[in-house]
Every structure is written in structure tokens, then in C-alpha cells.
Amino acid sequence: MGFDIKRFQGDVDEELICPICSGVLEDPMQAPACEHAFCRACITEWISRQPTCPVDRQAVTVGQLRAVPRILRNLLSRLCTSCDNVPHGCTAILKLDSLANHLAECEYNPKRPMPCEAGCGLVIPKDELAEHNCVRELRALIATQQGKLTDYQQELAEQRLVINEHKRELALLKEFMRAMRVSNPAMRALADQMEREEVVRWAGSLARARVTRWGGMISTPDDVLQMMIKRSLSESGCPLHIIDDLMENCHERRWPPGLSSLETRQNNRRLYEKYVCKRVPGKQAVLVLQCDNTHVDEHMMVEPGLVMIFAHGIE
Amino acid sequence: MANIAAKRVKREIKEVMKSEEIMGGAFKLELINNSWTELQGEITGPPDTPYESGKFLLEIKVPETYPFNPPKIRFITKIWHPNVSSVTGAICLDILKDQWAAALTLRTVLLSIQALLSEAEPDDPQDAVVARQYKEYPSIFAMTATHWTNVYAEGKKAIVDYNRRVQVLLEMGVEEHQARVALSTHNWNLEVATEELFS
Numbered sequence: 204m205g206f207d208i209k210r211f212q213g214d215v216d217e218e219l220i221c222p223i224c225s226g227v228l229e230d231p232m233q234a235p236a237c238e239h240a241f242c243r244a245c246i247t248e249w250i251s252r253q254p255t256c257p258v259d260r261q262a263v264t265v266g267q268l269r270a271v272p273r274i275l276r277n278l279l280s281r282l283c284t285s286c287d288n289v290p291h292g293c294t295a296i297l298k299l300d301s302l303a304n305h306l307a308e309c310e311y312n313p314k315r316p317m318p319c320e321a322g323c324g325l326v327i328p329k330d331e332l333a334e335h336n337c338v339r340e341l342r343a344l345i346a347t348q349q350g351k352l353t354d355y356q357q358e359l360a361e362q363r364l365v366i367n368e369h370k371r372e373l374a375l376l377k378e379f380m381r382a383m384r385v386s387n388p389a390m391r392a393l394a395d396q397m398e399r400e401e402v403v404r405w406a407g408s409l410a411r412a413r414v415t416r417w418g419g420m421i422s423t424p425d426d427v428l429q430m431m432i433k434r435s436l437s438e439s440g441c442p443l444h445i446i447d448d449l450m451e452n453c454h455e456r457r458w459p460p461g462l463s464s465l466e467t468r469q470n471n472r473r474l475y476e477k478y479v480c481k482r483v484p485g486k487q488a489v490l491v492l493q494c495d496n497t498h499v500d501e502h503m504m505v506e507p508g509l510v511m512i513f514a515h516g517i518e
Numbered sequence: 519m520a521n522i523a524a525k526r527v528k529r530e531i532k533e534v535m536k537s538e539e540i541m542g543g544a545f546k547l548e549l550i551n552n553s554w555t556e557l558q559g560e561i562t563g564p565p566d567t568p569y570e571s572g573k574f575l576l577e578i579k580v581p582e583t584y585p586f587n588p589p590k591i592r593f594i595t596k597i598w599h600p601n602v603s604s605v606t607g608a609i610c611l612d613i614l615k616d617q618w619a620a621a622l623t624l625r626t627v628l629l630s631i632q633a634l635l636s637e638a639e640p641d642d643p644q645d646a647v648v649a650r651q652y653k654e655y656p657s658i659f660a661m662t663a664t665h666w667t668n669v670y671a672e673g674k675k676a677i678v679d680y681n682r683r684v685q686v687l688l689e690m691g692v693e694e695h696q697a698r699v700a701l702s703t704h705n706w707n708l709e710v711a712t713e714e715l716f717s
């Protein structure tokens with residue numbers, strides 16, 4: 204809708220007046236044939252009710268509206284107007300085309316965003332500054348944040364439920380596939396691949412570990428120690444189909460030829476540094492998984508990997 | 519009231535005040551309240567018509583959506599015209615309905631209503647009784663319209679015969695306007711009007 208004509212200095216040419224709102228044209232558009240000009244907002248509103256020119260009723264659609272000629276735009280931009288904030292004390296007189304820039308910065312604008320100087324750091328409209336109370340505002344802020352936090356927590360809980368549901372379904376599905384693969388070779392290949400990928404995914408989720416003292420290796424761990432390691436593996440998400448095999452491989456009796464006795468171990472000591480080791484969370488133990496160590500010699504590796512337990516020296 | 523409507527009405531009133539029509543006494547326009555939603559207009563009956571020298575008051579209601587929707591206008595002064603209801607004063611005029619255009623103003627609307635008094639459109643009637651009389655008994659219509667103008671709109675020309683017939687019914691105890699409507703409706707046939715009133 205157009206600018207109030209009373210804001211302008213001197214007389215305004217009748218051609219610059221919108222016939223709909225009777226204000227000075229704002230963002231003008233013209234009808235294609237008759238060239239009658241209107242504010243964009245005014246003519247759009249009118250056409251939404253009736254697709255005609257409001258002056259002579261020729262058919263017009265919004266799509267047919269055109270920009271007004273440059274000469275008309277120039278006449279408009281040269282008009283001198285007062286600022287919107289006259290009621291708040293602004294006495295500036297501006298060319299119409301610089302009004303928008305002035306309004307963005309006008310210091311009399313009661314809604315101009317101002318930073319609070321009292322220390323809360325919030326940015327608030329100028330006219331609300333006098334009423335502004337840092338504590339109250341921050342409390343309100345905390346309240347809304349807390350509300351959001353509660354919402355997020357609830358959402359998280361719901362997501363967890365969904366994930367558990369999915370896990371259960373997945374386990375069921377795996378069970379199903381295990382049953383199927385006995386009879387179906389294609390299914391067997393697929394299931395093998397899924398299992399391999401599961402191991403790789405799990406391996407990727409574990410942190411790298413560095414062994415500083417290979418000499419601390421316990422080659423014959425007792426049952427209690429083995430149980431502890433197994434629990435930790437299980438909690439880290441170790442795929443069920445390898446966990447028992449892995450745990451078997453924590454004792455020298457199942458280790459590969461290169462590791463199976465104190466003597467061979469001493470001979471191959473320099474090869475240890477080639478191992479990519481993964482941390483067994485919370486324990487002085489590492490996993491040397493086959494999928495991480497395809498570069499290692501055969502006599503130093505077994506399927507699906509090794510578990511090495513240490514007295515100390517794991518980083 | 520919506521900003522745009524109030525601004526338009528303010529400007530239009532100013533425009534009317536400056537216009538020649540006010541100077542020449544063809545019509546008047548004034549505010550009823552300060553919210554710019556209700557105005558009262560007055561148009562003078564055009565010369566050489568049955569409405570000559572009559573002063574007709576109009577009720578003008580400006581909707582919030584003005585000028586995207588037309589003003590609602592009706593005659594307050596009773597008038598005998600095919601396009602105006604003799605009962606409610608409602609006006610049948612295309613620009614007050616589907617031919618409204620946002621660039622039309624109260625001034626142009628009042629001028630159109632005045633033009634309607636000069637040239638009725640009996641094929642698009644608001645009052646069927648009046649329209650039929652207009653077509654079938656043009657001279658009776660003209661005298662009836664003149665009579666109503668004289669009685670209700672301070673028109674200068676009196677129809678003495680019609681006044682006399684109304685007087686007859688008045689003496690029979692009939693209310694004046696009721697008597698006039700009955701007589702006007704029945705082409706001033708006293709017998710038929712009496713029969714209708716007392717049946």
C-alpha cells in the first residue's frame with residue numbers, strides 16, 4: 204500500500220498516486236495494455252478478487268503486470284518525504300529512494316535493535332530497553348531452553364525405544380537368515396557378507412590402541428580374566444557370531460605358529476609393530492582383528508582375530 | 519477499520535469538498551462517525567425528471583475491505599423508482615455489485631446514482647411493481663414519482679389530484695404512507711386500493 208501523501212513536500216503529480224489506496228505509489232506495477240499504475244500490493248490484492256484493471260475493467264492477471272517505465276520511477280524516487288518515525292522525533296527529509304536505507308538506521312526507530320549494556324548481552328528493541336530486566340529476561344531464556352531440553356530428552360528416550368525395537372528385529376532377522384543359509388547357497392553368501400560387514404563396522408567403532416610393552420603379554424590368562432574381557436567385548440558391541448571364537452584366541456594354545464610358544468614369540472618380536480591393534484574398552488587388552496590386519500603374514504594371524512591380554516603397557 | 523479504507527475515505531471526502539458538484543449543489547457527503555465507516559450522502563434530483571428539485575438522502579456504509587469491495591449504499595429518503603426498493607431503499611446498480619472497480623470513488627458512485635435517476639433501467643429492476651408501472655403506464659409512473667418527490671424529498675411540484683386521493687383514504691382512517699403505497703401500486707385507482715386495504 205502506498206505512502207501517505209501528507210508525508211511529501213509540495214504537490215505530488217496525480218500520475219504518481221495509486222488509484223486503489225490513493226497513496227503515493229509504492230513498488231509500482233502497471234497493467235499491460237492501458238498502462239494504469241498501482242502499488243504492487245494494492246493491484247495484487249485487487250486481482251485476487253477480480254482479474255481486471257480497477258480503472259477501466261480490462262482483463263488483467265498478476266502474471267501480466269509489468270514494471271512501470273523508468274521515467275515514472277525516476278519521478279517517484281525524486282519525491283521528498285519525511286521519515287516514518289516523525290512521531291518519535293525524526294525530522295529527516297529524504298528522497299523516496301533513500302527512505303528504506305534511512306529506516307534501517309534511523310535512530311528514532313522505536314524498534315531499533317539495541318544491545319543491553321547492563322551485561323546480559325541480549326539484543327532488544329529500543330522501546331523495550333527501559334522496561335528491560337536482565338534477570339527476568341535471562342530467567343525466561345533459561346525457562347525456554349529448559350523446555351527445549353526436556354523436549355529433546357523425551358525425543359531421545361523415544362528414539363532409544365525405536366532403536367531397541369530395531370535391534371530386536373535385526374536379531375530376529377539374523378536368526379532367520381542363519382536358518383535359511385543352511386539350505387540356500389545364495390542366502391549363505393549374503394549372510395556371510397553381512398557378518399563380515401558387521402565385524403568391519405564394529406572394528407571401525409573401536410579406538411586404536413598402542414602397546415608400549417609387549418613383554419607384559421599374558422599368554423595363558425585364567426578363566427576370571429577371560430570372563431572380564433568377554434564382558435567388555437560384548438558391551439563394546441562385538442558381533443555375537445565371533446565373540447566365542449575371539450575369546451578362544453586369547454590363549455597361546457590357539458595362537459598362530461608365529462606366536463604359539465615363548466621361543467617363536469621372541470623370534471617374531473619385531474613383527475609385533477606391524478599389528479593394527481584396537482582397544483578393548485576399559486581393559487589392559489587389545490584386539491588384533493583379521494579385517495584390520497590383512498597386511499600381516501599368515502603365520503602371525505588367525506580368523507577372526509587375536510585377543511592379547513597384558514599386565515600393563517596399553518595406551 | 520483497515521488503514522487503507524480510512525485513508526481512502528478521508529481523501530475522497532476532501533476531493534468531494536473541492537469538486538464542482540458540491541459548488542453546484544448536485545450532492546453532499548458528510549461523515550456520520552469518526553471511524554470513517556458511515557457516511558451520509560445527499561443528491562439532488564436531476565432537472566427534467568420526476569425527481570427534479572428533490573433532495574434524496576443516502577446511507578453509505580464503507581466496508582473494512584474498501585476499496586477492494588464496494589460501499590453499501592441505500593436511499594434513506596423514500597423514492598419511487600424502478601431500480602430502488604420503495605420499501606427498503608436498496609439500490610440495484612451494477613457498480614455497487616459485480617461491476618465495482620477499486621478505482622471508483624464515493625464521488626463517482628454518487629454521480630452514477632444521480633444518473634440512474636435520469637435514466638432508469640426497468641429491465642434490471644429492484645422494485646417489480648414500480649418497474650411494471652414504468653413500462654405499462656409511463657405517464658402514471660412519472661406523476662407518481664413526482665408525487666413521492668414532492669411528499670418525501672421536498673420536491674416543488676405537487677400532484678394535486680393524488681394528494682386528494684390520499685386524503686380520501688386518510689379520512690377512512692388509513693395511515694398516510696400505507697395509503698400512498700396502496701394507491702401508487704394500483705395506479706391511483708381509489709376503489710382497488712380501498713379494497714386491498716380493507717380486505
Ligand SMILES: [Zn+2]
Nearest residue numbers: 237239256259
Ligand atoms: Zn487500466
Ligand SMILES: [Zn+2]
Nearest residue numbers: 221224242245
Ligand atoms: Zn496503492
Ligand SMILES: [Zn+2]
Nearest residue numbers: 286288293309
Ligand atoms: Zn528517521
Ligand SMILES: [Zn+2]
Nearest residue numbers: 319321323337
Ligand atoms: Zn540486560
